[in-house]
Every structure is written in structure tokens, then in C-alpha cells.
Amino acid sequence: MEKGQALPKGVTAAVLRINGEDHPVVFPTHHTLLEVLREECALTGTKHGCELGECGACAVLVDGEAVLSCLQLAAAVNGRAIDTIEGLQQDNDLHPLQTAFADFGAAQCGYCTPGILMVARALLERNPNPTEDEIYEALSGNLCRCTGYNNIVKAILAAAGQMGG
Amino acid sequence: MTEGTGIGASVRRTEDNRFLTGKGRYTDDINRPGQAYACFLRSPHAHAKINGIDTGAAKNAPGVIAVLTGADVAADELGGIPCGFSPTGTQEPQNAPPRPALVQDKACFVGDLVAMVIADDLNQAKDAAELIQVDYQELPANVDPAKATDPSTPRIHEAAENNLCAEWGLGDKEATDQAFAQAHHVTTLDLINNRQIPNAMEPRCSIGEYDASDDSYTLYTTTQNPHITRLLLAAFVMQISEHKLRVVSPDVGGGFGSKIPHYPEEALVTWAAKKVGRPVKWTADRSESFLSDTHGRDHVTRAELALAENGKFLALRVHTTASLGAYLSTFGAMSTTYLYAPVLSGQYIIPTIHCGVTIVFTNTAPIDAERGAGRPEATYLLERLVENTAREMGIDRIEIRRRNLIPADAFPYQTPVVLAYDSGNYAPILDEA
Numbered sequence: 001m002e003k004g005q006a007l008p009k010g011v012t013a014a015v016l017r018i019n020g021e022d023h024p025v026v027f028p029t030h031h032t033l034l035e036v037l038r039e040e041c042a043l044t045g046t047k048h049g050c051e052l053g054e055c056g057a058c059a060v061l062v063d064g065e066a067v068l069s070c071l072q073l074a075a076a077v078n079g080r081a082i083d084t085i086e087g088l089q090q091d092n093d094l095h096p097l098q099t100a101f102a103d104f105g106a107a108q109c110g111y112c113t114p115g116i117l118m119v120a121r122a123l124l125e126r127n128p129n130p131t132e133d134e135i136y137e138a139l140s141g142n143l144c145r146c147t148g149y150n151n152i153v154k155a156i157l158a159a160a161g162q163m164g165g
Numbered sequence: 166m167t168e169g170t171g172i173g174a175s176v177r178r179t180e181d182n183r184f185l186t187g188k189g190r191y192t193d194d195i196n197r198p199g200q201a202y203a204c205f206l207r208s209p210h211a212h213a214k215i216n217g218i219d220t221g222a223a224k225n226a227p228g229v230i231a232v233l234t235g236a237d238v239a240a241d242e243l244g245g246i247p248c249g250f251s252p253t254g255t256q257e258p259q260n261a262p263p264r265p266a267l268v269q270d271k272a273c274f275v276g277d278l279v280a281m282v283i284a285d286d287l288n289q290a291k292d293a294a295e296l297i298q299v300d301y302q303e304l305p306a307n308v309d310p311a312k313a314t315d316p317s318t319p320r321i322h323e324a325a326e327n328n329l330c331a332e333w334g335l336g337d338k339e340a341t342d343q344a345f346a347q348a349h350h351v352t353t354l355d356l357i358n359n360r361q362i363p364n365a366m367e368p369r370c371s372i373g374e375y376d377a378s379d380d381s382y383t384l385y386t387t388t389q390n391p392h393i394t395r396l397l398l399a400a401f402v403m404q405i406s407e408h409k410l411r412v413v414s415p416d417v418g419g420g421f422g423s424k425i426p427h428y429p430e431e432a433l434v435t436w437a438a439k440k441v442g443r444p445v446k447w448t449a450d451r452s453e454s455f456l457s458d459t460h461g462r463d464h465v466t467r468a469e470l471a472l473a474e475n476g477k478f479l480a481l482r483v484h485t486t487a488s489l490g491a492y493l494s495t496f497g498a499m500s501t502t503y504l505y506a507p508v509l510s511g512q513y514i515i516p517t518i519h520c521g522v523t524i525v526f527t528n529t530a531p532i533d534a535e536r537g538a539g540r541p542e543a544t545y546l547l548e549r550l551v552e553n554t555a556r557e558m559g560i561d562r563i564e565i566r567r568r569n570l571i572p573a574d575a576f577p578y579q580t581p582v583v584l585a586y587d588s589g590n591y592a593p594i595l596d597e598a
């Protein structure tokens with residue numbers, strides 16, 4: 001494409017800031033953040049569960065707040081800070097949430113886990129010492145068909161303790 | 166707790182390394198070079214004749230590579246989707262209607278597969294699917310197992326008169342009826358175990374790939390049992406040597422039984438990959454999961470417990486009408502027969518038991534194993550009967566169970582329904598609870 005030539009109609013070019021890194025992408029303007037993350041960015045950790053905003057498997061953070069990426073246009077978050085599951089650990093150091101999830105058996109099939117970890121991260125960043133009720137409230141948009149949620153909540157409580165909450 | 170990795174030590178799961186860091190590899194995370202995307206057109210009717218399918222507009226839509234129907238499946242002589250289980254103990258061998266991968270003449274449940282669109286891009290495939298014109302002639306439908314064999318209920322399949330799959334029974338009917346005739350008390354319960362949708366968090370997904378250099382296929386699919394899928398798909402549907410098909414089951418996001426069967430979509434992406442010369446990827450929408458994943462349960466039961474005056478169980482008599490949906494799935498009647506009746510003795514001494522099951526077809530999604538597969542259905546009805554008995558006879562609900570538990574010194578214990586229990590000591594567990 002020549003310099004200065006306009007993009008075809010219905011296509012957006014953007015540099016998305018994901019997990020602190022720049023991702024230059026070109027995508028159909030109507031695509032959701034979930035699609036762009038999984039396809040153009042090849043960040044497949046964020047999951048598709050329902051395409052309706054009902055299950056929470058697609059949750060990511062945008063400027064620190066949990067957002068359902070299946071209902072979010074990618075073009076509309078250009079310029080915002082996007083955090084996904086791939087950025088939860090820092091280099092080789094696991095986040096206390098990840099360690100706690102392993103310790104408490106909070107994942108079984110693992111499919112709902114990235115969405116839950118992102119929502120839990122957002123919760124602990126705004127409320128470092130949540131009660132069990134507050135954790136259940138925060139997770140009320142995330143469905144899990146395997147675990148029954150108990151170990152997930154225990155893990156989040158433990159991580160909060162670890163993080164000095 | 167023990168340190169290290171000896172007995173009693175707490176051991177971490179190896180899969181958590183990837184599940185907790187977003188590096189899990191589920192089937193939809195896999196992308197094959199040059200892949201095309203498939204979308205299925207499904208029947209919106211529970212029961213309808215198909216008088217014609219017009220795919221002309223769809224074939225000409227942007228990005229479309231192929232639009233395939235039952236006629237294409239038949240022309241390539243693909244085998245039908247097989248049922249791998251036929252119960253013994255039936256009056257006659259089961260009626261097993263044919264199940265083509267794409268239907269031609271009629272649709273038998275909402276979600277039945279009518280056409281397959283393959284395009285460069287998923288949205289193009291979906292847009293094209295909307296252009297397919299199907300001439301449906303709606304027929305009356307039945308979703309109630311209890312009504313399936315009524316003469317007035319429309320017949321779904323030529324192969325199944327009165328929508329009957331099979332009549333099955335287990336146990337000693339004569340001895341059981343005799344015990345009921347002499348009982349002091351009979352508890353009767355009419356129960357429905359409603360149809361359930363397993364709804365694993367990961368929707369179904371399959372990718373078919375063909376390698377022309379050695380005429381072999383690879384199927385990536387979210388399945389609980391790739392070996393079964395490989396056997397059935399190679400031998401019965403594709404009709405190729407087993408070594409020419411590789412089935413890869415990567416990480417699976419829940420199944421609960423719904424990812425046990427070999428599904429038509431798995432066969433279709435595999436077959437289509439050769440037809441279009443590109444890998445073909447299909448991922449279910451959540452609404453497709455609701456419609457077309459195998460469902461569970463769907464029993465209508467009359468259960469009866471016969472007791473002596475002192476609250477001791479004399480006999481159990483069960484009759485269940487169980488639907489298997491519109492077609493037999495891979496394990497078909499297994500959950501309604503040999504995974505069901507043999508656990509009807511529970512932890513109790515029940516001298517004689519008879520269970521009869523009328524297995525039927527309804528205009529609903531095919532039914533197969535789901536989270537317990539027959540055993541929860543049996544446990545549920547037994548414990549409901551015991552609860553109701555306690556209330557009816559005025560005996561404490563714990564006490565009545567205690568009186569009937571198989572005592573520790575009675576093992577090994579042969580139940581009247583095939584199973585022999587090798588060991589057990591139930592009373593202390595009841596005390597602890």
C-alpha cells in the first residue's frame with residue numbers, strides 16, 4: 001500500500017497497547033476486541049464462551065477495569081491500556097493469583113480461568129482486602145461449569161492475603 | 166501433609182502451568198495454514214419434510230468456496246453417523262434409524278444439520294448461509310417421551326414404528342410382582358428427570374485437514390475420547406483405513422459427556438477438507454451448543470417400593486420411558502439400560518428388583534451420556550422413594566435407611582440387578598453424616 005493511501009472502507013488500522021506492548025494491527029472495523037486479540041494479535045488466552053456477554057470467559061482489563069471483550073469493539077479501545085491473561089505474570093514471576101489458583105485447585109478444565117483471573121486482578125487492585133461476599137459479587141459475571149466456585153474464592157482470598165491486603 | 170511427592174503429599178497439576186498463564190491450547194486456539202471456515206445451516210423446525218434446498222445464491226456469495234448438502238454427502242457415499250451400542254436384554258433388537266451427516270429428506274429436531282457453507286472468512290460463511298432457501302414442510306412434532314409411542318404421535322423414522330427404539334428389562338419380574346402383592350406398604354412416585362444441556366464452557370470445535378501427498382486426514386477436535394472418534398469416523402463414515410486418519414484432542418474446556426459422541430460436524434469438516442483442498446475449521450456458537458450438543462436424561466418414571474411392616478424393603482419396581490432424542494448418538498441406549506438399572510439397589514438390601522425401560526425417539530437433540538450417565542437417574546429415584554416412604558410410614562428418614570443398609574458382614578453382596586459389591590461399610594458413614 002502506498003504511503004498516504006487510505007485504507008479500504010470498513011478496515012481499521014491501529015496500534016493497540018496490550019500488556020504494556022504495542023501491537024500494530026489491521027482489522028475489519030466491526031470486529032470485537034476478542035476477535036482482534038485472538039486473531040490479529042494471536043493472543044489466544046482470552047476465550048470465546050458465548051458471544052453474548054453472558055459467561056465472562058472473554059473478560060480482559062481496559063484501563064484497569066474488567067470488560068467483556070466479546071461485546072467491545074476493538075476500534076473503540078485504541079489508545080487505552082489493555083491487559084490480558086498473557087500479561088498477568090511479569091517475565092518469569094507468577095502473579096500471586098496464579099500461584100494461589102495452583103495451590104487451591106481453582107482450575108479444572110481451565111477454560112473459564114483467564115476471564116476469572118482478570119476479573120480477580122481488577123478486584124484486588126481496587127479492593128485489596130475483599131470479603132468473601134465481595135469476591136462472589138465481583139465474579140457474578142463469570143460462569144464456571146467445572147469447579148463449583150469454592151476453590152476459586154479461597155484462592156482469591158489467599159492471594160489477597162499474600163499481596164498484603 | 167507429607168512433604169515431597171510421596172503418598173499424602175499435595176501435588177500440583179502439570180496442566181495448571183499453561184491454564185493459569187493463558188497458554189492452554191484448546192481446539193479454537195489452533196489455526197492451520199490456509200484454513201477456511203465452516204458454518205452450518207440448521208433446521209429451525211422440530212419436524213419437517215425437506216422438499217428442496219436452493220443453494221444458488223449462497224454459492225455465489227462473496228468469499229464462498231463451497232455449499233454442501235445431503236445430496237453431496239450421498240454422492241460421495243459417506244457412511245451415516247453410527248451408533249456404537251446396542252443393548253442386550255431387549256425384546257427385539259433396537260430400531261436404529263439411519264443418520265446421514267447432512268439430512269436430505271427431513272429434519273427431525275431443531276438444530277438438525279441441513280447444509281454446510283465453507284468460506285474464506287467466518288462472517289462470509291454466515292452471510293451466505295442466510296441466502297440458502299430451504300423448502301420445509303412443517304410436520305407436527307413431539308418432545309414428550311411419555312407421548313412418543315401414542316398412536317396419534319407423528320412417526321419420526323421409517324425404522325421405528327411408534328417411535329420405539331427398544332423395550333428393555335432387567336431383574337425378576339415375577340418375584341418382584343409377587344413381593345408387591347404381599348407388601349404391607351407400597352410407596353409410589355411418578356418422577357420426571359428432565360432433559361439437561363451439559364453446556365461445557367468451551368463450545369464444540371473441529372478442524373479437518375487433508376494431506377494429498379499420502380491421502381491422509383487429520384481431525385483436531387474437542388473430544389473426550391479421540392480413539393473412539395477415530396475408529397468410528399474412519400471405519401463407518403469415511404470408510405478408510407484407520408491409519409489414514411489422525412485425531413488430535415488438545416486441551417478440552419469441559420465435556421461432561423457432551424464431548425463423548427462422534428458428531429456429524431467432525432465428519433463433515435474432515436470430508437470437506439479434501440473436497441475444498443483447504444483445512445476447514447468450525448467453532449460452535451453458544452446457541453449451537455444449546456441446540457446440537459447431546460443432551461442428558463429425559464426420563465419419565467413410575468417408581469414403586471414395597472415394604473414390610475417393620476420398614477424393611479421387600480422389592481423395587483421401576484418403569485421408565487426414556488427418550489434418546491431424534492437419532493441414536495454414539496452410546497445410544499447405554500445410559501438408559503446397563504448404566505441405569507444395575508445401580509438401583511443403592512446401598513440397600515432389596516431382595517427383588519425389576520426395571521423396565523421403554524426407549525423412544527422424540528423430536529429433540531440426540532441424548533447421550535451426561536455427568537453420571539444413568540446412575541444419577543437411578544440414585545435420584547431410589548432416594549426420593551425412600552424419603553417419601555419415611556414420611557408415609559411415619560419412620561424417621563435416617564432410621565429407615567439404617568434399617569435397610571447392607572451390613573458390613575454381608576460383603577461381597579450380590580444385588581438382584583447384576584452388580585455385586587465387593588466391599589462396603591455404610592453405617593459409620595451415615596453416622597458421620
